[in-house]
Amino acid sequence: xxxxxxxxxxxxxxxxxxxxxxxxxxxxxxxxxxxxxxxxxxxxxxxxxxxxxxxxxxxxxxxxxxxxxxxxxxxxxxxxxxxxxxxxxxxxxxxxxxxxxxxxxxxxxxxxx
Amino acid sequence: xxxxxxxxxxxxxxxxxxxxxxxxxxxxxxxxxxxxxxxxxxxxxxxxxxxxxxxxxxxxxxxxxxxxxxxxxxxxxxxxxxxxxxxxxxxxxxxxxxxxxxxxxxxxxxxxxxx
Numbered sequence: 001x002x003x004x005x006x007x008x009x010x011x012x013x014x015x016x017x018x019x020x021x022x023x024x025x026x027x028x029x030x031x032x033x034x035x036x037x038x039x040x041x042x043x044x045x046x047x048x049x050x051x052x053x054x055x056x057x058x059x060x061x062x063x064x065x066x067x068x069x070x071x072x073x074x075x076x077x078x079x080x081x082x083x084x085x086x087x088x089x090x091x092x093x094x095x096x097x098x099x100x101x102x103x104x105x106x107x108x109x110x111x112x113x
Numbered sequence: 114x115x116x117x118x119x120x121x122x123x124x125x126x127x128x129x130x131x132x133x134x135x136x137x138x139x140x141x142x143x144x145x146x147x148x149x150x151x152x153x154x155x156x157x158x159x160x161x162x163x164x165x166x167x168x169x170x171x172x173x174x175x176x177x178x179x180x181x182x183x184x185x186x187x188x189x190x191x192x193x194x195x196x197x198x199x200x201x202x203x204x205x206x207x208x209x210x211x212x213x214x215x216x217x218x219x220x221x222x223x224x225x226x227x228x
């Protein structure tokens with residue numbers, strides 16, 4: 001059974017700092033890995049998706065990497081802003097064709113002005 | 114619409130009543146998922162529809178829960194004889210798995226409160 005773990009559970013940083021969020025998964029046979037953002041009381045917003053054959057994806061100040069063999073992904077946020085405050089979740093889709101995602105518990109990020 | 118649409122956004126019901134939650138996925142998306150998020154918890158998988166294949170119901174917590182997807186589009190999640198532990202946000206997502214990347218797009222959720 002796939003298990004996804006995110007560390008740390010919560011993180012508070014001053015504005016402008018670069019930061020790294022970690023995600024690990026137990027079964028390396030994944031189809032893709034996706035990072036989401038969730039604001040309080042809202043649904044999930046897709047940030048980045050990395051296919052199993054890829055090593056990283058970038059969007060603006062965000063960069064996500066994937067090391068399938070070690071079962072790890074990191075989300076790097078450059079020059080953090082108060083608007084980045086949210087819960088960040090990673091999720092993996094198993095197998096060769098993709099199906100239901102298994103989610104981590106999330107990292108709650110607070111960026112202080 | 115452009116995104117995944119869910120209704121109602123909020124539902125308050127009494128214990129023992131039945132509720133129906135609706136999800137309208139992005140047009141052309143063949144895969145549809147239901148997840149549940151209890152207060153302060155992660156996402157719990159409920160059910161997955163892919164095209165005309167038999168749905169993956171392995172996440173449904175009890176036989177009080179059922180879901181259907183009519184015409185390969187709109188889906189309804191039904192909870193019978195609601196219990197207080199059913200209180201949660203029910204999230205629907207869709208993806209275009211055929212020819213796509215499998216990226217999931219979520220709706221805003223339906224917040225269910227069982228009194």
